[in-house]
Structure formats: structure tokens, C-alpha cells
Amino acid sequence: MKKERTKHAGDVTNTILESISDGVFTVDHEWRITSFNRAAEEITGVPRAEAIGRFCWEVFRSNMCEGDCALRRTMQEGRSFVSTSTYIINSNRQRIPIDVSTAPLVNEEGVVLGGVETFRDNTVVEELRRELSDSFRQGDMVSRSHLMKKIFTVLPRIAVSDSTVLIEGETGTGKEMLAKALHDQSTRKNKPFVAINCAALPDSLLESELFGYKAGAFTNAVRDKPGYFAVAQGGTILLDELGETSPAFQVKLLRVLEERTFQMLGDVRQYRADVRILAATNQDLESLVEQGRFRQDLYYRINIVRIRLPPLLDRKEDIPLLIERFIDKMNRLRGKTVSGISAEAMECLMRHEYPGNIRELENIIEHAFILCTQGEIHPQHLPTHLTQPEKKRPASQLQAAQQATEAEVIGEALRRNGYNRLAAARDLGMHKSTLFRKLKKLNLMLPPVDGRSSTSPHTE
Numbered sequence: 001m002k003k004e005r006t007k008h009a010g011d012v013t014n015t016i017l018e019s020i021s022d023g024v025f026t027v028d029h030e031w032r033i034t035s036f037n038r039a040a041e042e043i044t045g046v047p048r049a050e051a052i053g054r055f056c057w058e059v060f061r062s063n064m065c066e067g068d069c070a071l072r073r074t075m076q077e078g079r080s081f082v083s084t085s086t087y088i089i090n091s092n093r094q095r096i097p098i099d100v101s102t103a104p105l106v107n108e109e110g111v112v113l114g115g116v117e118t119f120r121d122n123t124v125v126e127e128l129r130r131e132l133s134d135s136f137r138q139g140d141m142v143s144r145s146h147l148m149k150k151i152f153t154v155l156p157r158i159a160v161s162d163s164t165v166l167i168e169g170e171t172g173t174g175k176e177m178l179a180k181a182l183h184d185q186s187t188r189k190n191k192p193f194v195a196i197n198c199a200a201l202p203d204s205l206l207e208s209e210l211f212g213y214k215a216g217a218f219t220n221a222v223r224d225k226p227g228y229f230a231v232a233q234g235g236t237i238l239l240d241e242l243g244e245t246s247p248a249f250q251v252k253l254l255r256v257l258e259e260r261t262f263q264m265l266g267d268v269r270q271y272r273a274d275v276r277i278l279a280a281t282n283q284d285l286e287s288l289v290e291q292g293r294f295r296q297d298l299y300y301r302i303n304i305v306r307i308r309l310p311p312l313l314d315r316k317e318d319i320p321l322l323i324e325r326f327i328d329k330m331n332r333l334r335g336k337t338v339s340g341i342s343a344e345a346m347e348c349l350m351r352h353e354y355p356g357n358i359r360e361l362e363n364i365i366e367h368a369f370i371l372c373t374q375g376e377i378h379p380q381h382l383p384t385h386l387t388q389p390e391k392k393r394p395a396s397q398l399q400a401a402q403q404a405t406e407a408e409v410i411g412e413a414l415r416r417n418g419y420n421r422l423a424a425a426r427d428l429g430m431h432k433s434t435l436f437r438k439l440k441k442l443n444l445m446l447p448p449v450d451g452r453s454s455t456s457p458h459t460e
Contacts, residue, residue: 023098023121026105027071028114031055043098043121045091061089064100064337071115074102078112086337088119097122139181141174142325145315151178151307158305159185164257166302167280169309172357175280176238178309183236188276191235194228199244206249208265210237217266229262229273236276242302243283243294250295257301277302312354312361319350322358326365327377334369341377348379348386407442410435419447 017024023040025033036051044051046059057065064070070081080103087097098119105114137143138152158165159182167175176195183193198206208217212227228237245253256262257277261270279302288294312318323346327338341349345368354360368381379387410428417423425435439446 021120023119024116025051025056026114026116027056029075031057033059034114040119043090043096043119044088062086062098070100070102071117074104075112075115078104080104084337085122085339097126138178139184140177141181142321143315143318144321145310145318147310147315148318151309155181156185158182158307160187161305162186162188162276163304164276164302165278165304166285166306167278167309168285168306169280169282170311170357171282172359173309173311174358175282175309176240178307179236179238179278179280182278183276186236186276188235192232193236193238194232195238195240196228197240199241203246203249206245207252211252211262211264213265214267217264221266224264227262227264229256229275230271232275234274236278238278238280240280241282242279243281243285243288247295250298254295254298254301257298312357316350319361320346322361323349323365326362330365330369336369337374338369338372339374339376342379345377345379345382348382352386403442406438407444410438410442411444414446421446 017037020037021039023043024035024037025040026035028034032053033051033056036046036048038048040046040051041048044059051059056071062069064084064086070084070086074081080101082101084100084102085097086100087095090096099122100117100119102115102117104112105116106112138155141148141152143149143152155178165179165182167178169175179195180193183189196206196209201209208225208227210227210229212225212230213221215221215223239253256273259270260273262273263270285294285299285303289296289299323341327340330336331338349361349364356363364383364386365377367383368377371381372378410424413424413427414421417427421435428435
């Protein structure tokens with residue numbers, strides 16, 4: 001009778017396992033699969049008859065198999081693990097995101113027979129999440145910032161216009177990614193995208209790289225070499241850090257933009273330049289024009305459409321989104337299973353001002369991946385300058401001398417204007433609020449009367 005009850009209970013258990021939507025399989029101590037339910041067949045695409053008896057890593061080909069396997073930890077530590085995110089490669093070589101829970105497989109006598117793992121296909125969840133995130137995405141760029149949303153809104157229209165675009169922004173804000181997004185949404189998307197850093201090359205080399213040269217054009221030019229304009233025909237060229245180029249090069253670039261032709265070094269022929277030019281800079285070109293360091297005619301030629309990328313300091317709401325993206329990227333590159341970031345570590349990252357912008361944030365996450373092998377990133381995994389309060393350092397001798405000189409100049413201006421602070425600010429060519437801040441910073445003591453009633457060259 002007891003055997004019949006046991007058999008009946010086993011039949012019920014098997015029916016349940018075959019009915020649920022979660023995949024379930026068991027392994028013995030040699031890591032060979034001993035059972036495999038219907039959902040496991042559907043998710044993996046591997047028939048039960050092929051799966052049973054094989055090593056589990058041969059069937060699942062998960063990123064956890066080579067590193068932090070939840071089932072291995074269960075077998076070693078004798079305890080369960082719940083909701084570990086990972087992915088498997090199914091029989092069609094598709095990457096399937098899953099959530100995994102594991103537990104020891106124990107019989108009625110308490111003997112551990114192996115391990116059991118349940119896994120859930122998260123493909124639909126990931127697709128929904130991707131659809132939501134797409135509203136914050138353009139190409140490889142992600143953002144929830146209202147400043148970036150304005151750019152994302154007009155980006156498709158700018159992309160198809162084929163006009164020259166000037167992209168401004170501090171170093172590390174993603175100017176090249178924005179240029180790539182413009183190319184990928186343009187009618188030139190099936191042609192080459194070429195980016196060249198103008199600041200990294202001297203004029204002579206920059207010219208030969210862009211326009212190419214003929215054999216014999218200069219010493220060691222033993223054969224013809226096409227330049228980027230020839231390579232990128234029909235596509236897009238990004239001229240990064242254009243503000244660093246010389247006036248002589250700017251003249252040649254202006255001619256290309258106006259005539260849509262270029263000339264190889266050592267050649268007299270003109271070649272057609274069917275290339276869209278995007279320019280990027282971390283400098284204020286308008287100020288460089290006023291200083292005579294950038295040609296005004298070239299500035300107006302490239303400034304048909306201007307996009308200004310805000311620094312990360314002005315879009316801190318994007319930090320969690322960017323961190324999630326960088327963690328996902330590093331997990332794929334390093335084969336790790338870092339699940340996220342702790343609240344304490346997130347607080348450290350939200351406090352930081354990021355002079356290096358998005359590039360600096362990515363470097364911080366890469367640093368954390370060196371120290372964090374699994375689970376969440378914690379403050380101890382971050383660079384020390386983010387977690388330790390900055391110590392105040394005494395002013396250097398140069399700073400002290402500068403402050404002393406500044407105090408002397410301000411004091412003289414106040415005395416000259418009868419301590420009329422507004423008049424002194426005008427005399428110094430600064431706003432009165434700036435003068436008040438400097439007075440406080442330099443700890444300058446003034447008479448109780450500000451001099452507005454006294455006779456002075458300037459009156460308020």
C-alpha cells in the first residue's frame with residue numbers, strides 16, 4: 001500500500017513538473033543530467049532524450065558555466081540560491097536571458113543525490129524592457145535627461161538632412177557616438193563611417209591622411225595611398241577636435257566643403273568628395289574666431305546645424321542608466337555575473353562631479369569589475385578617491401602669492417573709490433557679486449560705511 005502511495009505521489013510530481021512553464025532539470029555528482037522536464041526542452045531546444053546523460057554545460061552553454069555557477073555553489077555549500085540572472089545559448093545558437101534558482105537534491109533519508117535547477121525564460125521581459133529603454137536611446141547613446149531628449153527628438157531629422165553638423169561638448173561626453181548615430185540614421189548608413197582625431201596629427205600628416213598622396217609626393221612615398229575622403233566615398237567623415245587645426249589646414253578644408261572636391265598630395269587632378277562631414281570640438285569655436293585662432297568663414301560653413309552635448313554633471317539622472325549599461329557590457333566582455341550596484345556605491349557615484357564625463361564613469365565601472373567577481377558592486381570596489389573624503393590641502397606658495405596680489409589690487413581699487421564697493425567693482429571690470437565673493441574669500445576687512453555717500457569718481 002505504501003509503495004502504491006509513493007508511486008502515486010511520484011506520478012503527481014511528474015505531472016506537475018511537466019505542466020509548469022519553468023524549466024527544471026537535475027544533475028548527479030558527476031554533473032550529468034538525470035531529469036529534464038518539458039519546459040526545459042522548449043527553452044533550450046534540446047530534446048529530453050539528448051539531454052539526459054550529458055554534462056549540464058554541454059546542454060546549456062551558459063556564461064555561468066565557465067565562471068560563477070549557481071548549481072556548483074549549491075553542491076559545494078549545500079544551500080539554495082534564488083533568482084540569479086544569466087543567459088544560455090539554445091540549440092539555434094540564440095542567446096536566451098534566464099533567471100536561475102538552485103537547491104540540493106535530497107532523498108527521503110537526507111542523502112544528497114545531486115542538485116536541482118529551475119530556470120525561467122526572460123525573453124519577453126527583456127524585450128519589454130528594451131522597448132521602454134528605446135525611448136531613451138539613440139544608437140549607442142542612452143539618456144533620461146530632458147537635455148538629451150531634446151537632442152534625441154531632432155536627431156532623426158538632422159540625420160537625413162545630409163548637412164554639415166558641428167558637435168560641441170566636453171571631452172568624454174560622447175561626441176563620436178552622436179556622430180555615429182547621425183550616420184546610422186542617415187541615407188549614407190550603408191557606406192563607411194570614418195572618424196579621425198585632428199589633434200593627434202601634425203598638419204602635413206593630417207592632410208595626407210585625409211586627402212591621400214601619389215607616389216613620389218614626398219620622401220618614402222613609394223606608392224599611391226588613398227586618403228579617408230576616398231575611403232569614405234558615399235559615407236561620413238567625423239573630424240574630431242577640429243579646433244586644434246592650423247589656419248593653413250582650415251583653408252584646405254574650407255575648399256573641400258565649398259567645392260566638394262579634394263586634391264591628393266602630389267597630384268594636379270581634382271577628385272569628387274561625396275562625403276558628409278561632421279565636425280566635433282571640446283572648445284568654443286566662436287571664441288576662437290574672436291581670438292583669430294579659427295577661420296570665421298570655415299566656422300560659418302560647418303555651423304549649419306550645431307548640437308551641444310551637456311556634461312554628465314548636468315544630466316546626473318542618467319548615471320543609474322549608464323551604470324546598468326556598463327555593467328551589462330562588462331559582464332559580456334569579462335564573462336562575469338555582476339548583478340548590479342549597491343545603494344551605498346550608487347550614492348558615492350551620484351556625489352561625484354565627473355570632470356571626465358561618461359568616459360570617466362565607464363572607467364570607474366571597469367575598475368570595479370577588477371575587484372568585484374560576483375554579486376553587487378560595493379563601495380570597496382570603487383576607486384578610493386570616490387569613497388574617502390577629500391583632505392583639504394594647504395595653498396601652495398604660488399596660490400598664496402596670487403591671493404596676496406589680488407587682495408592688494410582690490411584694496412587699492414576700494415581706496416581709490418572711497419570704499420564704494422559698486423564703483424570699485426566697475427573699476428575692476430567685474431560684477432559686484434563677484435567682488436563680494438572675493439572680499440569674503442580673501443578675508444578683507446572694510447570700513448562699516450561702504451562709501452556710497454562719500455565723494456568718489458563713480459557714484460552708485
